[in-house]
Amino acid sequence: MANLAASNHVARVLSAANHLAGVDTESRIATSWRRCLVNHKLDPARRGPPQTLTEAEVRHVAEPMEELIRVALPELEDLALVLRDAGYCVNLADPNATMLVSRLPEGDYARMFLEWKIYTGSNFAETFEGTNGLGTALAEQRPILVHGDEHFREQWSMFTCAVSPLFDHTGQLAGAVNISSCRSDLGRGAHELALAVTTQATRRIEHAFFRRHYRASWIATLPASESGGLIAYDDDRRVVGACRNARSALGLTDAMISDGIDLSHLIQLDDSATRAPEGSVALRRADGTPWGSGRVAPPLRARSRSVPAPARDQPAGQFNGLHRLAGRDPVLVRGVKRLMTVGNLDLPILLHGETGAGKDVFARAIHAASNRAGRNYVALNCAAMPESLIDAELFGYEAGAFTGARREGSKGLIVQASGGTLFLDEIGDMPLALQTRLLRVLENREVWPLGALKPVPVDIRLISATHRDLARMAEAGSFRSDLYYRLRGMEIRLPALRERADKTDVIALIADEEAPNCRIAPGAWAQLVAYPFPGNMRQLRHVLRLAGCTAEGGVITEADLDLPAVGARTAQDQASTERTVIVDALRAHGGRVRDAARTLKLSRATLYRRIKLLKIDLDG
Numbered sequence: 001m002a003n004l005a006a007s008n009h010v011a012r013v014l015s016a017a018n019h020l021a022g023v024d025t026e027s028r029i030a031t032s033w034r035r036c037l038v039n040h041k042l043d044p045a046r047r048g049p050p051q052t053l054t055e056a057e058v059r060h061v062a063e064p065m066e067e068l069i070r071v072a073l074p075e076l077e078d079l080a081l082v083l084r085d086a087g088y089c090v091n092l093a094d095p096n097a098t099m100l101v102s103r104l105p106e107g108d109y110a111r112m113f114l115e116w117k118i119y120t121g122s123n124f125a126e127t128f129e130g131t132n133g134l135g136t137a138l139a140e141q142r143p144i145l146v147h148g149d150e151h152f153r154e155q156w157s158m159f160t161c162a163v164s165p166l167f168d169h170t171g172q173l174a175g176a177v178n179i180s181s182c183r184s185d186l187g188r189g190a191h192e193l194a195l196a197v198t199t200q201a202t203r204r205i206e207h208a209f210f211r212r213h214y215r216a217s218w219i220a221t222l223p224a225s226e227s228g229g230l231i232a233y234d235d236d237r238r239v240v241g242a243c244r245n246a247r248s249a250l251g252l253t254d255a256m257i258s259d260g261i262d263l264s265h266l267i268q269l270d271d272s273a274t275r276a277p278e279g280s281v282a283l284r285r286a287d288g289t290p291w292g293s294g295r296v297a298p299p300l301r302a303r304s305r306s307v308p309a310p311a312r313d314q315p316a317g318q319f320n321g322l323h324r325l326a327g328r329d330p331v332l333v334r335g336v337k338r339l340m341t342v343g344n345l346d347l348p349i350l351l352h353g354e355t356g357a358g359k360d361v362f363a364r365a366i367h368a369a370s371n372r373a374g375r376n377y378v379a380l381n382c383a384a385m386p387e388s389l390i391d392a393e394l395f396g397y398e399a400g401a402f403t404g405a406r407r408e409g410s411k412g413l414i415v416q417a418s419g420g421t422l423f424l425d426e427i428g429d430m431p432l433a434l435q436t437r438l439l440r441v442l443e444n445r446e447v448w449p450l451g452a453l454k455p456v457p458v459d460i461r462l463i464s465a466t467h468r469d470l471a472r473m474a475e476a477g478s479f480r481s482d483l484y485y486r487l488r489g490m491e492i493r494l495p496a497l498r499e500r501a502d503k504t505d506v507i508a509l510i511a512d513e514e515a516p517n518c519r520i521a522p523g524a525w526a527q528l529v530a531y532p533f534p535g536n537m538r539q540l541r542h543v544l545r546l547a548g549c550t551a552e553g554g555v556i557t558e559a560d561l562d563l564p565a566v567g568a569r570t571a572q573d574q575a576s577t578e579r580t581v582i583v584d585a586l587r588a589h590g591g592r593v594r595d596a597a598r599t600l601k602l603s604r605a606t607l608y609r610r611i612k613l614l615k616i617d618l619d620g
């Protein structure tokens, strides 16, 4: 049955190539099929995984794209969050169709992408893989949806990919955003919305990148009818840059830009656009005819927000990184003090905290502060992989131990970490069978790679982390209690961002890192302080990074904060957290609203409004 489908598919591809009836031979798909057969000499029946780069090669390829990746990440994370439950994976690729960033969906869907190597490092160039979303969108430099058997190779026909190419601030092809689903059974129509969502997210990344690059220039946004193209110009109104859409709307060339063409030869802006920037302005074409409304943003010229000084009682030295992470939060400061007392004992550490609370960065800081610093630090997320893969990744295997194993075998992460630190993230998700094997490694200080005839001695410091209640899991039998006690030589709880007593310091510090040239308007500041941040530091970083890119005139306003609504219970938590923060500040200042407002970095009026809303009794 499967063979019949495959040969039917191959016959269709060949018909299209030979312009036979029964196939829309003029469609983009058929044109691409012909390219694959005639130009690239590919075989639609060939099966096999895509070419995949090693981790070091990926790092090398990603290096020149670092800034673009940094700007794109918040959008990619948001896309992944929105599409995760629908089973889509999200990727950012370079112009040669190598995936550089991948966000997998939940559960079984993730397994499909892992099995088919649709992940970081894989290459889907049309010249190798034939017609596919990523390769074809890049070859044609146009967004495309490639659904099921529209793929050139029959083996990809269970996937549907929506892809939008990404252009840099000079209008050059810089990569592509890809989303793939293994639900081709849903029909093409079901995926069309995904293409629109991907295209919009890609435009936002391009705009954020453009604004970042030209942050020292004026930036005019063309009307929505021109897809909101962007033009950057200097104080003398000479054009210094334009995005791809603006270039095509205005017929702008590189030569015109490097000659510093006068803006008035392209569009007319009245003087009010310069006097009162940031609002919408009426635009006219160069010949004076009205051209709808656009926007003008002035250059970002100065940093204007101060960063709180670190707590004065923090000692210098090897624990500096840990102290910086702990800030002025008493729970964390206490945790770091306890860590210092055990110093370099190779005690296993268990970190407990919600997602994004900083378990990974804390684990790295512990390693950096230990006498193992400078040796290997190896991390594995136990929730991101199916059991069979964790087994092979962690414990290693001998050459030819199982079908699909690497020819030369694999040392495994435990052996790689020997002499240094092994960080096991989401340890609560480790399957029971593997818990038993891990326990044996910790007890015997040796590991048996699959298929090995003798064990390999190892010397690791283990740091593990979880957001789950391991004690309860141990009681319920879903986590081995003997392993639990072995892991928690010392347990450190990382408070959620909303619980941190120094929440405002953390916001200010992260704002300074993520949006260094921006000031936060009071309304936006109040929102940030009040928001419960279920995604903790990670979410705060993303929100501020994005806000820093979209903020016009160097001021982050409420409109720049993309803070998703939180559920009713969380809203209640938020109110109670906010209440506690305000009451604490008032207490610390003997009830003086003015001083409490200064500490909370709120205006007095805002603080009075919050006090009234939260029914805080000032006299009490």
Ligand SMILES: Nc1ncnc2c1ncn2[C@@H]1O[C@H](COP(=O)(O)OP(=O)(O)OP(=O)(O)O)[C@@H](O)[C@H]1O
Pocket (backbone or CB within 6 Å): 324, 325, 326, 353, 354, 355, 356, 357, 358, 359, 360, 361, 362, 425, 467, 506, 510, 537, 538, 541
């Ligand atoms: N104390 C901190 N100060 C500033 N940034 C922080 C701090 N802690 C964490 N972050 C940032 O928050 C993001 C998430 O951190 P991290 O990956 O360590 O969280 P996590 O708890 O391991 O998350 P998960 O459980 O989802 O893996 C990172 O970008 C990190 O740099």
